[in-house]
Amino acid sequence: MPWSQAEPAPVVLVSGAEALLSERASERIVARVRETDPDVEVTRVDAATYAAGELTVLTSPSLFAEGKVVLVEGVERAGDALLLDAEAYLADPVPDVVVVLRHGGGQRGKRLLDAAKRAQVPTVACDPVKTDADKSAFVQDELRRAGRRADARGVRALVDAVGSDLRELAAACAQLVADTTGLIGEEAVQRYHGGRVEATGFQVADAAVAGDAGKAVALLRHALATGLDPVPIVAAVAARLRTLAKVGAVRGRGAAAARELGMAPWQVDRAAQDLRRWTPEGLAVAISAVAQADAEVKGEGRDPRFAVERAVLRVAAAVDR
Structure with a gap:
């Protein structure tokens, strides 16, 4: 389930490397518990410094039978003590206690994850948002x-x-x-x-892909003059060309094929419009030019600024007029 649907349960697994979503899932669970128990005791545990038996102590009933939420953070960094205690706890969770296990990804703790799956523990997916x-x-x-x-x-x-x-x-x-x-x-x-690094880089890329060499170079020189590193600019141009190549590869295969690209509809539509000015040969030339610039700005060339400007000009020149 997504973080926005996370609900309290005896044990909840929050799994995935996207820290913001993981934090939100934990916060939502605590907030939901507090709706019915404003005085609930909330304890945070760092899995990396966990001591054997600590989970048993933290989840034991209090003198006044108060509810508890135990947030175990960084399970992917846990030692054997936590993994063994948590796996045993899954078989016999304590009533009126909510234990949240946050696992940030990786193979460490996989046995515990498998045990949680077998126990049908509710799992909140917090995978990285990449596309x-x-x-x-x-x-x-x-x-x-x-x-x-x-x-x-x-x-x-x-x-x-x-x-x-x-x-x-x-x-x-x-x-x-x-x-x-x-x-x-x-x-x-x-x-x-508008002044952010990514925006400037994509503005250069947009102008180059449109074949407007003058605008692309003017934007590029302004960006470099204000301290922008050439590397993210090359990355932005490369990203635009990759989008064109991906959409070009499925063009004519229908909307279903386009959806499989993992892009927003407006990205596919825009790339399709841009491709009207591009031939496969021109796209190959542009991609090759950017690949060369990428190597040069990362240490293989003597002048990164010259390398990125040359690449931008080659991309703009490759547009089919």
């Missing part, structure tokens, strides 16, 4: 829960500007909710976040 489609869905959900909406261009601009970190993306949504009114569009996002 732009998932980030767009996250933005829309954040705004919807705050009673606001953004149009498609506004969502896309926000993901481009702040999409590398989910916590920053959530903070950006909160800022826009607090500081704007009505439907959130691209103009509002640019006003608050």
Whole structure:
């Protein structure tokens, strides 16, 4: 289940590497318990420093029969003592106690995860949000829960500007909710976040992919002059070209094939429009140019600035006019 549906249970497993979602799941469970028991005792345990028998002590009934929530954080870093105690606890949980096991991913503790699955412990999935489609869905959900909406261009601009970190993306949504009114569009996002590294890089990429060499170079030189590293710019151009290549590969195979790409519909539509100006040969030339620039800006070349500018010009020149 997603974090927004997490509910108290004798044992809850919060599994996944996305820390923000994991924290929200734990906070929601505590809040739900407090709705019926405002005085519930909440204890946090660091799995890395856990001592044998600690779980038994923390979950033992209190003198006044008060409810308890025990949050065990970092189970992926746990030693054998916690893993053994937690597995034993699954077989006989204590009434009126909620134990939340937070596992951030990896193989450590897999036996406990398997035991939790066999015991049908409710599991909250907090997997990393990687694709732009998932980030767009996250933005829309954040705004919807705050009673606001953004149009498609506004969502896309926000993901481009702040999409590398989910916590920053959530903070950006909160800022826009607090500081704007009505439907959130691209103009509002640019006003608050247009100067971000990712936004600048994608602006360069957009101009290059559109074949506008003059605009692309002007944006690039401005970005470099204000201290932007060439590496994220090359990454942004590479990301745009990868999107074109992916959409081009399924073009003509129908909407179902496009959905399998893990992209938001507006990304697929935009790439399809961009591809009208691209031939497979031109796309191959552009991808090769960016691959060379990527190696050069990461140490193989003498002048990273020259490398990225040359790549941007080659990409723009590869557009079929």
